[in-house]
Amino acid sequence: MAHWKNVFTRIASNADDKFDKLKFRLRQRLNQLGPVMILPYRGFGNANEIYLKGRVLKDKGILTAEDNDTVWQNLLATYKRFASVEIPHVRVRAHFAGETQEVVTDKEGYFEVRIKPKEALPIAQAWHEMELELLDQVDPRQEVVKATGFVVTPTIGSQFGIISDVDDTILQTNATSLVKAAQLTFLNNARTRLPFEGVAAFYRALQSGPNSSLFNPIFYVSSSSWNLYDLLVDFCIVQGIPKGPFMLRDLGVDVGQFIKSSHHNHKFDQIKLIMETCENLPFVLIGDSGQHDPEIYLEVIKTFPKRIKAVYIRDVSQDIRDASVQDIIIKAKELGVDMLLVPDTVAAAKHAAGLQLIDPEILPDIQAEKEEDEQAPSPVEQIISGE
Template identity: 50%
Template sequence: MDYKILGKCFSLNLPKDQNELFQMPIKKISLTTLYFIKSNFSKGLLWIGLKTGLIDKVMILPFKGFGNENEIYFLGRVLKERGIVNSSLEDGPWKNFKKMYKRFMSWEIPGVKIKASFQHIEQTVITDEEGYFCVHLKSPHPFSIDAPWQEIRLELLDPVVKNQEQVTAVNKVFIPYKNVEYGVISDIDDTIVPTGATRLLTMLKTTFLGNAHTRLPFPGVADFYQALAKGNDGIESNPFFYVSSSPWNLYDFLVEFLEVHSIPKGPLMLRDLGLSREQFIAGSHWEHKLRQVEKIFEIEKNLQFILIGDSGQHDPEIYLQVVKDFPERVKIIYIRDIKTSRQTKLLAIEKELKNLGVPMLLIKDTGEAAAHAAAQGWIPEAAIGQVQAAAEEP
């Protein structure tokens, strides 16, 4: 990496035509100015970090992906090594806060090349200004698949710090293999785990002071999701995909949360909350979730899906649009009813979905969803009792 270039970048690159800038609407002026300030501040901070040695080691953080027999898709990020280890039940609020601080106060590495290698193909991609990269491998010949989870090798091709050793990572991607009956796409916040997503202070407290052990899922979720993963044949082969408006900074936290509570692993589709040229927050909740769900539908083109969400943050509206865009691909929509003031709207969506041939079930607890899934033959009858017993636990 050229330190001189980074140093030169530490200047406010406002539009050359200042008259054009001042002719913009006030809101546009504010957003444009803030974006350039933010962008150049980040570049300057990175330059200082590299020159002073505050950034002495970098890492590739890949996010689990998915694919089919001819293509693979996933995202990742290049960051300063953060040194975050898994949490324990004994960790207190201060220790949890320090880990969360490291997740959000990260040093991103822009403009470096990453090589992805899988079987007979390779792809080289470049990180954007927030350190993100996207790998979308496409092959004219089918991949050789002997298991649902495949490993992709990643290598950083550019030097970032002095005396840098080889920087590599291995990512895992899901490719449908055998005995797949359906896929499951689930929201996380207030669907799997209570977060108070509709109450800002509650959400911030639970996010920054808790950890993967102290944050508890809704009763019965783990048992129900395990039953869905196994399906009616009892073989754990049905894939899970998690779509959330939580930031990518929480990725490792959420992966650990799923593992600790025995919730089926799967790709997580999160979002960047950074300031962009067009928006104060990069993408609205609606746009982000719809785009990610439909990306899954596009790549997993041979699967039908069960969609799971909650009534608090427009999951029903998003899933309705998915049903319209992908007819005959959705088996059922389960919506955890968190009792908002949107009941009239929910009933209207339920009626519209019914006319499209897709039922939407508003559920009060996970046991109700399990009973319905068993009645449809998607999970065995024997699973109902276990899920309902867990759902009734205090």
């Protein structure tokens, strides 16, 4: 059985590659590759090394979402995101902290930059700029193609980091229901999607720490596609959720596996990369019970002993799932880590205040924001969500 699965995967991967090459050559012959854009994803690092991922794509002109966007406009924007035209095998030059590196995009237009600055980065500065420039001519009408990427590093005032899931943790997606998840993905935008109640205030409190004056970096790890990156960034801006790098997933076909990486493997690998890069920081982990966050986080606790301060799991699943989550909670406790299955953000915030992870005086603000978020959605939101 495994043999035939590998054969099928190899055939699917080869077919996918050949089809992409044919499409690219046709567009190239018809001069339909431009305009071209560099899309840098937020990166991260430490004082000695930084990492940034990005992609070179045809610019399809996806506009910033508005409150009154129609369902058709949202559907069209989502189609443009997933029908991306990647630019493979072109050179991108990166400038960062006096260092220059040249990288080449892979077959799907992705590139990765890893730079070790000769001079240590400022210990009081959290965000740093990276200048990117496309070196190859892709379209006859192409002018200079540049972009600015941003990289976050812990500062001298960082006491811990926060790693958060996205779907059903900060963003209501109903990931356990394929129909509802698809409806939210394709018919909503950054302004009509709803956050979980009080999450923005809680995350701001975690970022500020126990005396409200620190900077604790936040990372978002999700199995969502990279094609949704701009939507997730806009969502956090609109909702006032602290900015941080997003670690998303390529959903293409590859040799050896039908999907690039499984939900479990992807999330664990990205968390491992974050924690190995920010090697001097302990972390708070936040997720939900709908998929496999408790199992993944238990593995993280085992892999990085004494590096996890607390784990908060939002209870979004049926009661039958709660029993298995409770077993994992017991195992985490035996390893010296509090993993809580919480009904809402306020419960997590109260525990965090008790551990001196956040300022207790902010608890009323988190409660107030939770109550405000719980207010009934507008008529437009009700129509869009089908309620």
